[in-house]
Amino acid sequence: MSEPKPSPFGDMDAEAFRRHAARLTDWIADYLSGSERYPVLSRVAPGDIRGSLPAAAPERGEPFDAILDDFERLIVPGLTHWNHPGFFAYFSITASAPGVLAEFLSAALNQQAMLWRTSPAATELEEVALGWLRQLLGLPDAFDGVIYDTASIATLHGLAAAREWKVPGVREAGLAARAEVPPLSVYCSEHTHSSIDKSVILLGLGHRALRKIPADARFRMRVDALRAAIQADRAAGRLPMAVVATVGTTSTTSVDPVAEIARVCEDEGLWLHVDAAYAGVAAMIPGYEWVLDEAARADSLVVNPHKWLFTPFDLSAFYSRRMDVVRAAFSLTPEYLRTAEAGQVRNLMDTGIQLGRRFRALKLWMILRYFGADGVRARLAEHIRLAALFAGWVDADPDFERLAPAPFSVVCFRAHPSRGEWSEDALERLNAALLDAVNASGEIFISHTKLDGRYALRLAIGHIRTTDVHVTRAWELIKRQAGELTAFDF
């Protein structure tokens, strides 16, 4: 095969690519092992980054080195460092080195596994990697899997399948102006993630179709309240459709009583979707099998390797015992995507609203191989140990209090000085100020939530390089800042 002639319209040449990749490799190697040189939370003000950049694209191309110089000089100060061992906000995540390398490769390959033929490797490696993960999680083989970008999209598919199953033909006929279709209801706890709200809105069910069931004192869905809500809806002429149970809620990582909820769903004929985006991976740790044990009764389930499995964003694993219903809700094949092998192969476009899809399975495969099942389990267990350590310090300190159980790697707590009288308002002001003060330090970044009206600080552990050193430093910093703040008059 003859080599193509050089073209004035081509890409960067191979030699330049090697040179620039070497510079980037150095930068990234330093970054992955030394992101602590940066403040975790960016210190720029709104508009700083935008203001530092030209308002129009350059007319002539620029040297790649100049672009990297600007990246270092102008963009880096505007980064909040998610890939930093002092990042304890929201859910702490990791782009691990093998995952970053896999993404480099995946970008170059630019696979589109919409059809089997457009990437047999991405299609089948997705099946293999999801099979590995399914086994590690202890889920039955009956769960077929597909990779989406986010749990938001995974849940959307789960609920869209539920809608098609509960209202057969909704795909064709829609929801509007059909006298035979009563308003539908979806149930979740008051602690369920906001992506459920967005799914319900998107599907045309209406936000008010989402029944937020009160939680018990440990932030778990109250099953008696769930049953009562279903009965009330039926009495009012509504059609209960699905329940979303959460394994690891966003605020406290509480685990809804999946077994009891599954029983309700079975009794009532509802679709059960389990949102285990964060905590599902814990099921692979010896002693934590209970985490997904009862989730085997779900109709669909989502676990996010990009949350707590060292996988660079994005990769959300969706499993369903009823992938045929997911296909029935969505699949359609225009002529230009018909292939001879359809029917013998899995065409991933049949289970997705997105036609194009990146080669995400590559990173999951590489990460599971590089760390091994054992290495992954050990790291997850270590994060749980670190969280327990921190929770213990909180519990032992008379000027702090814990606001929720910490079953995994997240601790909800607040400063509550033992001296003086503190109203809820005063505690909120104190802790909000404490949050700002510790985040301004640059050493750690924590976030907050509200639990039963009480302002809570959240420390979430999930970065692969987080050690005792970081957790100790966080606690010392929080203590010190709380001490300084309470010298003021609150």
Add this chain to the structure above:
Amino acid sequence: MSEPKPSPFGDMDAEAFRRHAARLTDWIADYLSGSERYPVLSRVAPGDIRGSLPAAAPERGEPFDAILDDFERLIVPGLTHWNHPGFFAYFSITASAPGVLAEFLSAALNQQAMLWRTSPAATELEEVALGWLRQLLGLPDAFDGVIYDTASIATLHGLAAAREWKVPGVREAGLAARAEVPPLSVYCSEHTHSSIDKSVILLGLGHRALRKIPADARFRMRVDALRAAIQADRAAGRLPMAVVATVGTTSTTSVDPVAEIARVCEDEGLWLHVDAAYAGVAAMIPGYEWVLDEAARADSLVVNPHKWLFTPFDLSAFYSRRMDVVRAAFSLTPEYLRTAEAGQVRNLMDTGIQLGRRFRALKLWMILRYFGADGVRARLAEHIRLAALFAGWVDADPDFERLAPAPFSVVCFRAHPSRGEWSEDALERLNAALLDAVNASGEIFISHTKLDGRYALRLAIGHIRTTDVHVTRAWELIKRQAGELTAFDF
């Protein structure tokens, strides 16, 4: 700040990272400049890749070199090479070198720009890069932008906004069992992409709410038929909601008459969404300003840099003159995502159903700077020149015929031997066999469609390294295989 102690639970060390990244850089450099060493279309059989891999994850971690060895040995044969200058199927795309490098960096940074504070850089660079692109496309400043993963998701947002605008309060109340909400209708041409169908299904409108308006002889939506369909729907008690006009349809890259459609939308009070996912970028070429000229009248519009702007998948640019409606359709902020600066800044989660989002703006910014506006325009114009060259060969050959105009970089054609009588069926069998034969060569990969019932081959140009050499080779191969095939009795 003290360095953390080494941990047995950490990540790959920096030295190992450098070594593995160097090996990958070599592989990728060779790949980007020499993907022609591989057959474009993978030659594996269904199940080959899956069968070559273990059924379970390894218990112990493995050396990264062993994983890369397996990648080369087991995975590469299963790749269909989208990043290959002989890839002429579907829409030909490119992961350009600066884009691949940007993705490497983006993976390491693992930014989540859901809130401004969680990545000021990703939030503001997105605004800047989309501003640059907007200017290059000649769109008015009134178009605010946001980056999504795919055009499927972008269109879903456009139509969800249209639904909220046309049925105020649908977000809260939903569509079901509301006597005051008649069935809605959405209009597109029979050549509109299947993602529109999926959006309409998802939104609960029902697939039958999508009116596929017939096209004219040049595959453009017939505006008289659009007006008639709207009138018929109104007469039948339906509520017309939105029109999707396509600039560069998937089969033929035809351009719907956007100006006339915009007029209809204005007259009738409908939302106009323009799907310019493929061809929109052509608007930056001198002489092609017409491509998006009238799209300035749209309510929302999507252009995909990952299609024909040398950007590794995924990056879809969504613009809307009514981003407030998009926000009204979706935005909600749970307590755990409230920040002090809300109101002063753009929080990208407010315009998306996905909460998490990769740092995609980085690659768009780097690509526009590296090639420059001028360099991008030159490459797009070159692809149009190459397509015109190929179309000219087809037109000049008595044994071939063109089946559609080729306004951009896609040519629809078929073999139609001048000797003998050829029924439509015989022509379909001949051309389907021709497709298989040329794709089996490994030198090129083309796809097909059907146009007015006629089986058409599609040659799509869009890879940055595609030159006269490849297009000439494709034509010679097609000619030769057609000659060989017509020696058989069809």
